[in-house]
Amino acid sequence: MNKNPYSPHTEADRTAMLERIGLRSVDELFNAIPRDARSPRLGIGAGMSEQEVQAHLEKLAAMNKTAGSGPFFIGGPIQRRYIPAAVPVLALRGDFLTAYTPYQPEVSQGTLQAVFEYQSLLAELLAMDVVNSSMYDGGSATAEAALMAVRLTGRKKVVVSSDVDFTFRRTLRTYARGAELEIVDVPADRLASSADGAACVIVQHPDAFGTLVDVRAIADAAHEAGALCVQVTEPHALALLEPPGALGVDIAVGEGQPLGIPMSYGGPHLGIFACRGGLVRQMPGRIAGQTVDADGVRGFVNTLQTREQHIRREKATSNICTNEALAAIHAAVYLSLLGPEGLRAAARAGVARAHALANRIAALPTCRIANDGAFFDRFTLRTEMGGWDLRLALLERGIQVEATASHYVDGKRRGRDDVIVQCTEMTSESDADALVDAVAEITGSRQAVAAR
Amino acid sequence: MTVVKRQPMPDAGATDVKALEPLLIELARPGRGGRHVRAEANADIPPHYQRKAPLGLPELTEPQVVRHYTHLAELNYSVDGGMYPLGSCTMKYNPKVNDRAASLFADLHPRQSYRTTQGVLALAYELEEMLVKITGMDFVTLQPAAGAQSEFTALLMFKAYHAKRGDAKQRRRIIVPDSAHGTNPASAAMCGYQVATVKSDARGNVDLEALKAALGPDVAGFMLTNPNTLGLFEERVREVCAAVHDAGGLVYGDGANMNALLGVARPGDLGFDCVHINVHKTFSTPHGAGGPGAGPLCVKMHLRPFLPKPWIVRESDGTYHYDTAREDREPESIGDSIGSVKQRLGNFGVLARAYTYIKTLGDEGLTETGRDAVLAANYLLALVREKYDVAYDRTPMHEFVLSAAKQKKQGATALDLSKALLDEGFHSPTVYFPLIVPEALMIEPTETEPKETLDAFAAALNRLADRAASDPTSVHDAPKNTPLRRLDEVTAARSPKLKWQRPT
Numbered sequence: 008m009n010k011n012p013y014s015p016h017t018e019a020d021r022t023a024m025l026e027r028i029g030l031r032s033v034d035e036l037f038n039a040i041p042r043d044a045r046s047p048r049l050g051i052g053a054g055m056s057e058q059e060v061q062a063h064l065e066k067l068a069a070m071n072k073t074a075g076s077g078p079f080f081i082g083g084p085i086q087r088r089y090i091p092a093a094v095p096v097l098a099l100r101g102d103f104l105t106a107y108t109p110y111q112p113e114v115s116q117g118t119l120q121a122v123f124e125y126q127s128l129l130a131e132l133l134a135m136d137v138v139n140s141s142m143y144d145g146g147s148a149t150a151e152a153a154l155m156a157v158r159l160t161g162r163k164k165v166v167v168s169s170d171v172d173f174t175f176r177r178t179l180r181t182y183a184r185g186a187e188l189e190i191v192d193v194p195a196d197r198l199a200s201s202a203d204g205a206a207c208v209i210v211q212h213p214d215a216f217g218t219l220v221d222v223r224a225i226a227d228a229a230h231e232a233g234a235l236c237v238q239v240t241e242p243h244a245l246a247l248l249e250p251p252g253a254l255g256v257d258i259a260v261g262e263g264q265p266l267g268i269p270m271s272y273g274g275p276h277l278g279i280f281a282c283r284g285g286l287v288r289q290m291p292g293r294i295a296g297q298t299v300d301a302d303g304v305r306g307f308v309n310t311l312q313t314r315e316q317h318i319r320r321e322k323a324t325s326n327i328c329t330n331e332a333l334a335a336i337h338a339a340v341y342l343s344l345l346g347p348e349g350l351r352a353a354a355r356a357g358v359a360r361a362h363a364l365a366n367r368i369a370a371l372p373t374c375r376i377a378n379d380g381a382f383f384d385r386f387t388l389r390t391e392m393g394g395w396d397l398r399l400a401l402l403e404r405g406i407q408v409e410a411t412a413s414h415y416v417d418g419k420r421r422g423r424d425d426v427i428v429q430c431t432e433m434t435s436e437s438d439a440d441a442l443v444d445a446v447a448e449i450t451g452s453r454q455a456v457a458a459r
Numbered sequence: 460m461t462v463v464k465r466q467p468m469p470d471a472g473a474t475d476v477k478a479l480e481p482l483l484i485e486l487a488r489p490g491r492g493g494r495h496v497r498a499e500a501n502a503d504i505p506p507h508y509q510r511k512a513p514l515g516l517p518e519l520t521e522p523q524v525v526r527h528y529t530h531l532a533e534l535n536y537s538v539d540g541g542m543y544p545l546g547s548c549t550m551k552y553n554p555k556v557n558d559r560a561a562s563l564f565a566d567l568h569p570r571q572s573y574r575t576t577q578g579v580l581a582l583a584y585e586l587e588e589m590l591v592k593i594t595g596m597d598f599v600t601l602q603p604a605a606g607a608q609s610e611f612t613a614l615l616m617f618k619a620y621h622a623k624r625g626d627a628k629q630r631r632r633i634i635v636p637d638s639a640h641g642t643n644p645a646s647a648a649m650c651g652y653q654v655a656t657v658k659s660d661a662r663g664n665v666d667l668e669a670l671k672a673a674l675g676p677d678v679a680g681f682m683l684t685n686p687n688t689l690g691l692f693e694e695r696v697r698e699v700c701a702a703v704h705d706a707g708g709l710v711y712g713d714g715a716n717m718n719a720l721l722g723v724a725r726p727g728d729l730g731f732d733c734v735h736i737n738v739h740k741t742f743s744t745p746h747g748a749g750g751p752g753a754g755p756l757c758v759k760m761h762l763r764p765f766l767p768k769p770w771i772v773r774e775s776d777g778t779y780h781y782d783t784a785r786e787d788r789e790p791e792s793i794g795d796s797i798g799s800v801k802q803r804l805g806n807f808g809v810l811a812r813a814y815t816y817i818k819t820l821g822d823e824g825l826t827e828t829g830r831d832a833v834l835a836a837n838y839l840l841a842l843v844r845e846k847y848d849v850a851y852d853r854t855p856m857h858e859f860v861l862s863a864a865k866q867k868k869q870g871a872t873a874l875d876l877s878k879a880l881l882d883e884g885f886h887s888p889t890v891y892f893p894l895i896v897p898e899a900l901m902i903e904p905t906e907t908e909p910k911e912t913l914d915a916f917a918a919a920l921n922r923l924a925d926r927a928a929s930d931p932t933s934v935h936d937a938p939k940n941t942p943l944r945r946l947d948e949v950t951a952a953r954s955p956k957l958k959w960q961r962p963t
Binding site for chain 2: 009010011012013014015016020021023024025027028029030033036037038039040041043044045046047048049050051052053054055057060061063064065066067068069070071072073074075079081082083085087089091093096097098099100101102103104105106107108109111112113114115116117118120121122123124126127128130131132134136137138140141143144146147154174177178180181182184185186187219221245246247248249250252253269270271272273274275276287293294295296297298299300301302303304305306307308310311312313315316317318319320321322323325326327328329330331332333334336339340342343344345346347348349350351352353354355356357358359362381383402407409432
């Protein structure tokens, strides 16, 4: 029996193959390898049957506390949303899951049309001219937007709002080390006046804390300074808020995971990347385009490939090769199923629940909502004990929230010590009750009320 | 066996356009929809921010959506359906238990406390250890989401390494062989490096003298794939690495061809300072029609300080957390780390599949994989070498490169042959890469194709060689048995249509 259960080669096969090649042993194929480096002992241990490996993985999984196992309010770019049953059934079909990149379009029309439709759906949602077929995630999409702006303007300074998600800003700073860019973090209210000499101004709306931001004013100021405006956004927000294309934004990016893709502890996710039509030749990533075949039948191909690494090498707009095509297909299936009404319903649910919950929390004497203005479906909660300690106390009660004190970029902590609460259509009434009760108890609201 | 063409039936009546399948926007009608999410009360959005732009998403019902994507799926070639002999892609079988294992980790948010994700950390920590053993390196980052992002990460680390030693400003160049994959120079350019190319010699190795001439105090590093994109093991690999080190540079290992080395040799024993792994190649994770993948980067000790953060720490009591702090508060200082290219542990859902695969195979299974992959490639080469020119007269590893120069003279180019192969029921090999072989056909069978399939593929290739000689026009007219004929890529690029037009 083979040690590799996926290799169909029997000893008879191997013998026949060796005979045909004219060798006696497979070892003879490795003569080019330095003798002392051949056949290393790996030391990983014995292999397992499928049954054993399944049990092993289940044991590891049991050591985790899933998001759904209790009241859950961690969000940001990655969100716990309702995934319709048909999404994995369709998107994980072997014909999509185990297909290769569509370099032979004649046998890849499933992929290419699905990706073209994804591009079209996101173009509608964002109200942007062109959408590519995916980047790795929102963070790398943000970083590549900055690089694109640098190529287009020839400037090396990038201004980014300090209210952009901290992991995106961290990835941006890491990417910026390559081209030796100057990344300037600016509070949101100073963004408009900081655009001079910048390649782009990067603003997030709704921002990392859920606050709604006046993107139009920032885009106008950026353009006056000869800079591009990059908006970081999120898909459900776009069902209810003015989209980037209507706000003067040049490049729109974001995390597409909430569109029917599981959270999976951070990946695989979906980097949304869109731009104004005039900028498309500097856009990174693959793009599917419509054409016809030799018989005049409509079909789709990867196009504008001269931007890409396999053609332009060091002159490519990006090094990206493998992307998140399957995640893009998930998103397209999700949007097809939900349609405009379903997407609005899911978005409204998050907003309504967040506002109801915030009102209840604001009514507690020990707490206040710390957002700088109106918020979408997440908000920050400020209390005297500090968000860091509150988060730990809530965790002890089985309630998961995020604390701003865990955010840092280059060692600079944000300076606020709040808890962030994200709601989606998955947030239940009992989740909300549990959070309010726990916060009240932990922060001594009951005592505060009694003491009055 | 005769190949019979199956034409999937498109949705009837949705469009007058000659098409395999209507677009979603053509299937949509106002008023169609589902009820996937509970209807909700109104949400309070200040009027200034409310969406006024139309939300023109297509309105469809679930039965339509299912039928549509089922039709699209049926138009696709896939590993589940057939062999992909694509060189350097390692299109091996994607085990289903890996997918099921990954789904156990679906409902976990990366910003959850480490206290609630001990299983994630245990898996990741063990995966890092296993990759160290397989590659002969010392430390691993699981963060990069793909091979290209891993290359970029490594080159940023090279830059940081040289900066720490005080000569990053001089070391502005990265050298790559002329057979390098396009992502190599692209990644170097993203890192701010100039790229120099060094030629390969008559045996398909890096020309050592040319490399030595190109090396100097202005070189940061050399990127090498081994076995290289010709499928050949670098015969003087240790001398190549030594030459780079002598000049003060670092050697990056592009691990795309790691399948040939599993249990056969370790990059760490050959002189490499680091190597990336494409788990969607070597470790069987599915290609997903273009992605996702994952690209762990394995490094030697001297590069460790520059690795992206956070690092996983294992305590003596067997629990795990992220480095420096027992709480989830991330450290004030990241030391010499370059930062992070993706949060936490990268594409964990993909890595869980790779982990499951490695655990399934174990030492002997991995070694058998490497050996079978190399055997299968050599067998296939023996079957086709009479009718095609072989680029280099050497024993290849897990892949080999043919040249269709002879067939081109007869009237059938590598492109024509690749399309004609589609009619034979096989996906084509990689064509026109590596750039140094004219009319290149790069072929990698992998270890999961049965011998009968290899025989059938060789027979198809040989038949095409005969047709190129006797009736090249028929090859030139291919494909005819695929859902579409050749597509007009020129017009697609000249007048790009990158999204649908809404029907008026």
